[in-house]
Amino acid sequence: MAKINTALAKDTQVRALLYGQAMTRKTWWALRAAEEGFNIIYWDFDANYQVANNLSEEARDRISIIDARLPGETVDNNGALLLAKCLEASTNLLYD
Secondary structure, X not given: OOOHXXXXXXXXOOOOOOOOOOOOOHHHHHHHHHHHOOOEEEEEOOOOOHHHHHOOXXXXXXXXXXXXXXXXXXXXXXXXXXXXXXXXXXXXXXXX
């Protein structure tokens, strides 16, 4: 069994998927990592990225955004719902 120090030495990327109730500061927490020097790929499921206005220009420059919202202007336009349905239908979840 590998030790965590060996894995950390090989790979310095942090991969995190944050999902939870609304208004629990998930977006703020994730984008705040850019202030600490991390490069962020932010998957936007609900157009709630305005908290990035509170970050420094340097931090904002380290954040890339992918618009994962569904097409259209409906109230329930949330790409996370589609992602959850796809995961629910899958019997296997593969990751590396």
